[in-house]
Amino acid sequence: MPLNPDPAIFRAVVSTIVPEAAALDDGEWCEVTQVIEALLRDRPESLKRQLRIFLRAIQWLPVLRYGRPFTRLQPAIRTRILAHLQDDRIQKVRVGFWGLRTIVLAGFYGRPQAARAIGYAASPRGWEAVR
Amino acid sequence: MKRVAYDIVIVGSGAGGGTVAQELSPLCRQGLRIAVLEKGPRLRDEEFTGRELEMAGALYEDGGGFLTADGAMTIAFGCAYGGSTVVYTGTSMLPPQRVIDRWNVPGLTHADLDCRARKFMAENNAHLVEDDLINENNKLFVEGCRKLNYDVRQFPVNIRGCRGSSLCNLGCPNQAKQGTDRLQLPRAERNGVEVVTRCEVLTVGEKTLAVRVAAKPPGAKGDPSAWEPGDYRIDAKVVVLCAGAVNTPALLLRSGMARSLPRLGYGFTSHPAFIIVGEHSRSITNFVGHPKSYYLDGAESNHFVLETCMYFPFITAKSLAGFGEPHSAFMRAFPRLQMILVLACDEADEHNRVAIDKAGRPVVHYRFQAKAVVGLICGAFTAAEILFAAGAVRVHMPVVRDTTIEARDAARLPEIAAAAEFRPGKTPVSAAHPQGGCSMGSNPSDSVTDSYGRVHGLPWLFVADASLFPDSLEINPYVTIMALADRVAQRVREEAPGLLERSL
Numbered sequence: 001m002p003l004n005p006d007p008a009i010f011r012a013v014v015s016t017i018v019p020e021a022a023a024l025d026d027g028e029w030c031e032v033t034q035v036i037e038a039l040l041r042d043r044p045e046s047l048k049r050q051l052r053i054f055l056r057a058i059q060w061l062p063v064l065r066y067g068r069p070f071t072r073l074q075p076a077i078r079t080r081i082l083a084h085l086q087d088d089r090i091q092k093v094r095v096g097f098w099g100l101r102t103i104v105l106a107g108f109y110g111r112p113q114a115a116r117a118i119g120y121a122a123s124p125r126g127w128e129a130v131r
Numbered sequence: 132m133k134r135v136a137y138d139i140v141i142v143g144s145g146a147g148g149g150t151v152a153q154e155l156s157p158l159c160r161q162g163l164r165i166a167v168l169e170k171g172p173r174l175r176d177e178e179f180t181g182r183e184l185e186m187a188g189a190l191y192e193d194g195g196g197f198l199t200a201d202g203a204m205t206i207a208f209g210c211a212y213g214g215s216t217v218v219y220t221g222t223s224m225l226p227p228q229r230v231i232d233r234w235n236v237p238g239l240t241h242a243d244l245d246c247r248a249r250k251f252m253a254e255n256n257a258h259l260v261e262d263d264l265i266n267e268n269n270k271l272f273v274e275g276c277r278k279l280n281y282d283v284r285q286f287p288v289n290i291r292g293c294r295g296s297s298l299c300n301l302g303c304p305n306q307a308k309q310g311t312d313r314l315q316l317p318r319a320e321r322n323g324v325e326v327v328t329r330c331e332v333l334t335v336g337e338k339t340l341a342v343r344v345a346a347k348p349p350g351a352k353g354d355p356s357a358w359e360p361g362d363y364r365i366d367a368k369v370v371v372l373c374a375g376a377v378n379t380p381a382l383l384l385r386s387g388m389a390r391s392l393p394r395l396g397y398g399f400t401s402h403p404a405f406i407i408v409g410e411h412s413r414s415i416t417n418f419v420g421h422p423k424s425y426y427l428d429g430a431e432s433n434h435f436v437l438e439t440c441m442y443f444p445f446i447t448a449k450s451l452a453g454f455g456e457p458h459s460a461f462m463r464a465f466p467r468l469q470m471i472l473v474l475a476c477d478e479a480d481e482h483n484r485v486a487i488d489k490a491g492r493p494v495v496h497y498r499f500q501a502k503a504v505v506g507l508i509c510g511a512f513t514a515a516e517i518l519f520a521a522g523a524v525r526v527h528m529p530v531v532r533d534t535t536i537e538a539r540d541a542a543r544l545p546e547i548a549a550a551a552e553f554r555p556g557k558t559p560v561s562a563a564h565p566q567g568g569c570s571m572g573s574n575p576s577d578s579v580t581d582s583y584g585r586v587h588g589l590p591w592l593f594v595a596d597a598s599l600f601p602d603s604l605e606i607n608p609y610v611t612i613m614a615l616a617d618r619v620a621q622r623v624r625e626e627a628p629g630l631l632e633r634s635l
Contacts, residue, residue, distance in 0.1 A: 017454040035184065039194065079455050086557055094556030095202035105448040110184040115444045119466040122418040124181050124304035126295030130419050
């Protein structure tokens with residue numbers, strides 16, 4: 001796991017960004033992880049470190065306000081926390097969330113099954129495949 | 132370190148490099164040695180699968196995720212045999228007279244560029260797509276524009292034998308797009324030009340280049356380089372840089388040329404863009420057919436251009452703002468989605484520029500200008516208007532707090548627009564038209580090259596890519612790049628006896 005040794009944190013964040021992820025089985029979670037690992041393989045170590053720190057901050061900052069880490073909060077409160085990060089007045093925080101959100105979306109929608117599930121069926125055969 | 136010698140070396144193989152290679156290739160018959168050095172790989176036809184992450188990783192710099200220094204915008208550009216011409220949609224536009232006149236480059240006229248551009252439009256088979264091959268995503272754009280009396284126009288596109296895969300931005304799986312990888316480079320190679328892939332130019336000095344050839348990574352797409360992996364020194368009598376508006380300025384900067392060329396890297400523009408998505412109540416044909424057939428040009432009056440588009444699941448998800456259920460709802464509606472790309476017309480300024488980091492890698496400093504933000508917002512609401520006029524039941528709007536606008540609120544669009552907010556780092560912006568950084572002009576105090584792309588003070592060194600643009604082009608740039616590259620090649624040919632120290 002390139003971002004966090006604790007899969008529970010990662011899964012809680014992914015499921016908040018993409019609610020459908022809550023229904024993934026272990027094999028599908030493994031695919032999400034593999035896509036993200038492949039995406040980050042050639043990226044600078046500093047970027048991976050920033051993403052790890054960001055994930056840890058998401059897990060532990062809620063303790064200050066809600067008395068519990070992110071993984072032990074209700075989905076609605078998790079959504080509120082991520083929305084705060086997305087709208088933060090500091091651009092670096094917004095950019096950090098945007099980066100995390102981007103790799104989560106790549107992990108989820110980069111899988112062929114996810115593309116099929118939303119009805120995306122582009123084919124190299126083009127018109128011939130649909131007519 | 133191995134040493135190799137050529138008469139002419141061309142760095143990069145996209146719209147600029149491919150054109151220069153073709154136009155200079157007849158010189159090979161007179162015994163000249165010409166090489167094209169391309170950082171990316173050359174893929175075999177069967178390797179173009181249309182699978183999103185796989186192809187993005189194989190064909191784009193940083194997999195399509197090259198970020199500006201502040202991380203607020205992604206810049207997508209190709210890194211393969213054929214450069215960005217492998218991954219564009221093939222929209223073929225003549226250089227606009229108002230823009231070329233405004234550039235005001237001594238010695239460069241619109242008439243000259245226009246004439247050359249038309250030559251490449253014909254060579255690349257640029258034409259209007261036949262009506263029966265146009266999908267509903269495009270037809271609904273036309274319908275919406277016409278209902279609103281907007282002057283919608285059709286793009287000429289450079290395709291031959293298009294099957295309508297809609298996968299242009301992932302490299303055409305049917306080899307229909309007539310990029311330099313299909314036309315100019317193969318022609319140049321037939322005439323004797325050598326193309327060396329996986330070959331990164333580290334620095335360029337006095338008629339010499341330091342380059343590194345990479346081994347093919349295990350499991351990667353593409354052929355191995357024609358050269359053994361390792362470091363090389365290449366002697367060349369003429370060098371033409373065509374590595375694009377990010378990599379050409381960066382190469383010159385890490386070669387220590389900033390002192391003699393104070394404008395190096397400055398004047399970077401990119402047409403920052405985002406998508407506006409409308410959901411219809413029924414499925415429409417969207418991920419089949421050529422994705423980009425129509426546009427609405429609001430550049431002159433409102434600083435934006437609207438273009439039809441259709442992206443793939445991940446890029447669409449990334450381009451929609453927000454997260455959670457509202458975001459997922461649009462993703463689940465994929466077969467019912469109509470998409471419009473909003474491009475803003477940014478301007479060259481003193482902040483936006485290409486620099487390098489300590490390791491010599493390119494860093495793009497980019498700040499969104501007020502005029503470009505106005506263009507994006509104005510374009511976004513015009514797009515929403517078009518989507519509703521075409522029958523969309525709801526629209527995703529990335530520049531308002533509640534990103535979903537229902538059709539019942541369509542009449543309130545002006546009121547909603549008044550509360551629009553653009554927040555770097557939240558609003559998902561990307562760009563695919565990097566331009567500037569080595570702009571043309573009169574002398575080193577105002578530019579990097581003359582109007583024929585010759586670097587000031589270095590008669591053997593030329594630039595022939597989008598980095599030459601003194602300011603934003605305000606339309607899709609590849610034909611203009613080819614026209615400029617044609618001028619550069621002409622100048623090299625004319626001066627070849629002197630530059631190459633031999634009679635031809």
